[in-house]
Amino acid sequence: MSEKITFTVNGVKRTVEIEGWEKLLDVLREKLELTGTKSGCDDLTCGVCVVVIDGVAKKSCGFSAAKLEGADVITIEGLSDGKTLHPIQKAMIDAGAVQCGYCTPGIVMELYALFNKNKNAAEKEIIDALAQHLCRCTGYEAILEGAKLAQKYLKKNG
Numbered sequence: 248m249s250e251k252i253t254f255t256v257n258g259v260k261r262t263v264e265i266e267g268w269e270k271l272l273d274v275l276r277e278k279l280e281l282t283g284t285k286s287g288c289d290d291l292t293c294g295v296c297v298v299v300i301d302g303v304a305k306k307s308c309g310f311s312a313a314k315l316e317g318a319d320v321i322t323i324e325g326l327s328d329g330k331t332l333h334p335i336q337k338a339m340i341d342a343g344a345v346q347c348g349y350c351t352p353g354i355v356m357e358l359y360a361l362f363n364k365n366k367n368a369a370e371k372e373i374i375d376a377l378a379q380h381l382c383r384c385t386g387y388e389a390i391l392e393g394a395k396l397a398q399k400y401l402k403k404n405g
Contacts, residue, residue: 254315257325271307272296283323283352294380297353298322304360323352334400344393346384354380362401
């Protein structure tokens with residue numbers, strides 16, 4: 248039996264029909280065609296599927312779509328303004344923290360949630376947030392440097 252759920256995605260109110268078994272990742276990729284949120288492990292391990300739900304970074308592969316009613320979801324597609332990258336996206340590029348890029352959207356969304364909560368997050372908080380993500384090609388030093396650079400960019404932009 249299907250049900251309809253209504254929630255906001257990247258500032259736009261959306262209504263989708265679900266059967267009840269779907270995860271948020273399924274809804275984003277298959278029903279809303281927002282493919283910037285990647286599928287990796289499907290067991291809450293890798294972090295490539297992270298989105299921000301009501302201000303909190305969540306792994307969408309483990310988040311039941313049935314719990315979305317009334318929620319506010321931000322995906323990687325919701326960060327850039329047309330052709331202008333979000334400061335976190337720009338910082339990751341500037342720091343050389345992107346190689347294949349598969350893990351990057353989840354990392355960016357994790358940092359987005361962290362820095363929206365606390366632009367002055369301590370290095371340990373940043374490391375703890377990044378520890379939720381696996382990357383096979385860049386190396387974590389560049390990602391940490393990108394996160395610190397993003398923090399500087401965000402402070403500079405107000």
